[in-house]
Amino acid sequence: MKTYPGDDALRLKGRLLGRKWLLLRRLSQLLVMTAFWSGPWWGVWIAKGNLSSSLLLDTVPMTDVLTFLQVLASGIRPEAQAVWGFAGAVGVYALLGGRTFCAWACPVNPVTDAAAWLRGRLGIGRVLSLPRWSRYVVLAVALALAALTGSQAWELINPMSAVHRGLIFGMGLGWWMVLALFLFDLLLAKEGWCGRLCPNGAAYSLLSPVALVRVEAHRREACDDCMDCFLVCPEPQVIAPALKSGPEGSPMIRGWQCTHCGRCIDVCSKDVYRFSWTLANGSKVAS
Amino acid sequence: MGMPARTQGLKSTEGEGVSRRTVLRNGGRAAAGGFLLGLLTWLHARSAQALPAWALRPPGALPEPRFLGACTRCGLCVRACPYDTLILALPGTEVPLGTPFFRARGIPCEMCPDIPCVKACPTGALDHGLTEIDKSRMGLALITDQETCLAFLGMRCEVCYQVCPLSGKAITLEMRSNLRSGKHALFLPIVHSDHCTGCGKCEKACPLEKAAIRILPSDLVKGQIGEHYRLGWVEKAKKGGSLIPELIQLPVRRPGDGP
Ligand code: SF4
Ligand code: SF4
Ligand code: SF4
Ligand code: SF4
Numbered sequence: 001m002k003t004y005p006g007d008d009a010l011r012l013k014g015r016l017l018g019r020k021w022l023l024l025r026r027l028s029q030l031l032v033m034t035a036f037w038s039g040p041w042w043g044v045w046i047a048k049g050n051l052s053s054s055l056l057l058d059t060v061p062m063t064d065v066l067t068f069l070q071v072l073a074s075g076i077r078p079e080a081q082a083v084w085g086f087a088g089a090v091g092v093y094a095l096l097g098g099r100t101f102c103a104w105a106c107p108v109n110p111v112t113d114a115a116a117w118l119r120g121r122l123g124i125g126r127v128l129s130l131p132r133w134s135r136y137v138v139l140a141v142a143l144a145l146a147a148l149t150g151s152q153a154w155e156l157i158n159p160m161s162a163v164h165r166g167l168i169f170g171m172g173l174g175w176w177m178v179l180a181l182f183l184f185d186l187l188l189a190k191e192g193w194c195g196r197l198c199p200n201g202a203a204y205s206l207l208s209p210v211a212l213v214r215v216e217a218h219r220r221e222a223c224d225d226c227m228d229c230f231l232v233c234p235e236p237q238v239i240a241p242a243l244k245s246g247p248e249g250s251p252m253i254r255g256w257q258c259t260h261c262g263r264c265i266d267v268c269s270k271d272v273y274r275f276s277w278t279l280a281n282g283s284k285v286a287s
Numbered sequence: 288m289g290m291p292a293r294t295q296g297l298k299s300t301e302g303e304g305v306s307r308r309t310v311l312r313n314g315g316r317a318a319a320g321g322f323l324l325g326l327l328t329w330l331h332a333r334s335a336q337a338l339p340a341w342a343l344r345p346p347g348a349l350p351e352p353r354f355l356g357a358c359t360r361c362g363l364c365v366r367a368c369p370y371d372t373l374i375l376a377l378p379g380t381e382v383p384l385g386t387p388f389f390r391a392r393g394i395p396c397e398m399c400p401d402i403p404c405v406k407a408c409p410t411g412a413l414d415h416g417l418t419e420i421d422k423s424r425m426g427l428a429l430i431t432d433q434e435t436c437l438a439f440l441g442m443r444c445e446v447c448y449q450v451c452p453l454s455g456k457a458i459t460l461e462m463r464s465n466l467r468s469g470k471h472a473l474f475l476p477i478v479h480s481d482h483c484t485g486c487g488k489c490e491k492a493c494p495l496e497k498a499a500i501r502i503l504p505s506d507l508v509k510g511q512i513g514e515h516y517r518l519g520w521v522e523k524a525k526k527g528g529s530l531i532p533e534l535i536q537l538p539v540r541r542p543g544d545g546p
């Protein structure tokens with residue numbers, strides 16, 4: 001019988017606990033969407049707007065980091081609400097880890113996760129090899145276009161904001177965008193969109209260095225090199241520095257691209273990983 | 288940190304062993320890829336950013352290129368509108384993706400005195416300086432077809448005049464004689480650009496199958512008199528009298544007056 005990463009953990013921990021963080025993450029993504037849906041559907045306004053700019057409980061503004069940077073690059077001096085919203089988003093994701101947005105809130109994540117899962121099951125090899133830093137080039141292009149044209153030209157094709165907006169305000173032909181993202185990740189590039197191209201994720205990753213929450217390989221000596229964590233991690237390059245840096249190195253996963261998805265925690269049958277609090281001086285408290 | 292990530296698997300990614308050549312090659316690829324992406328997006332933007340004439344922006348919207356820089360496509364204005372006037376443009380339509388607009392023949396703007404859509408806008412893409420809805424300029428109404436407008440055909444329609452929130456200022460009725468019948472009057476709706484907000488209520492209410500009055504972008508339809516033109520009667524009214532001395536007094540001669 002074929003085995004897949006995480007099978008050992010599922011056998012040991014059970015069908016639910018072996019997917020604990022995955023299920024919590026799907027719940028979080030659903031709650032984020034429900035917060036935006038509850039208003040138009042049931043008249044209960046938890047969040048208004050969409051992930052580009054929103055208003056929580058009619059009081060707390062939030063503004064997407066890339067959206068705000070594009071407004072600034074376009075030469076606009078935004079009103080206070082957008083500025084506070086930007087400060088709020090920066091605050092939240094600087095504490096939780098920049099790309100926590102990607103794994104816990106972004107509606108594109110289930111799509112690209114599904115593509116990655118199917119790619120693994122079908123054993124599809126890589127066709128297009130895009131370097132992981134391409135996302136910063138796309139980020140620079142999005143901001144340069146805004147600066148040069150005075151308008152957010154990138155937003156005409158940005159699938160991330162279009163998908164979230166579409167789920168709330170109507171998709172239209174946007175379903176083709178979702179399908180295109182799925183097929184791109186499935187057939188062309190492994191972790192192609194979220195792991196290599198998305199400039200929203202790239203912008204959030206810049207907030208990673210100060211995160212208070214991180215994944216820690218706290219029992220790395222128990223690692224039996226089964227490689228399951230490397231196989232499920234959407235940004236596997238972040239693991240080695242924590243897992244394999246020897247007794248001197250920090251066991252904290254500090255790579256900017258770690259999305260705090262917690263899949264490594266789930267699939268490890270040796271319980272090597274856990275979520276930890278890190279404080280600035282490197283001391284830590286177990287969760 | 289997380290950057291030179293082409294090495295995957297167990298090897299450390301702390302950046303050791305990244306040769307100068309790799310850096311140069313990566314730099315070249317980044318520049319080329321970025322340029323290509325930027326160019327394609329820009330080319331697409333040139334066609335996809337033009338607002339069709341039938342799509343009206345919410346009250347207070349900044350002039351078009353700036354609006355597309357300021358608007359986050361968040362839809363907070365859409366949510367704030369009590370009449371569900373505003374729509375965010377769907378992918379595959381002619382309006383720039385995700386931006387708010389309305390159609391006069393859809394749900395026109397009801398011109399709320401407190402302008403909730405403008406207040407809701409987080410960036411000021413809808414200018415917070417707009418505090419009186421009568422000052423908004425979403426477009427300009429225009430009788431685009433005198434051949435089908437019922438009033439021009441001699442009937443007492445005037446629906447547009449009746450529904451206009453600024454009736455009597457933005458639209459007035461002017462009485463002319465009906466040369467076709469020779470004995471009736473025409474009551475012609477005339478739009479005045481110094482008051483029309485472009486709310487669209489007239490276009491919505493026009494009873495024709497296709498409205499004879501349309502809201503269009505003001506700069507598409509509004510004429511402009513040459514800078515050097517002066518309207519004598521305006522200047523005269525401003526001054527309170529003739530600007531030139533009444534020099535020339537020609538004698539009045541009628542046929543038969545004789546030399
Ligand atoms: S002024 Fe009122 S009716 Fe008009 S778009 Fe704004 S909220 Fe809607
Ligand atoms: S509220 Fe402002 S930023 Fe948001 S969609 Fe409307 S115009 Fe754009
Ligand atoms: S658009 Fe029509 S109804 Fe609205 S102010 Fe102008 S003339 Fe009046
Ligand atoms: S409502 Fe239409 S048909 Fe009637 S007067 Fe106005 S423009 Fe003409």
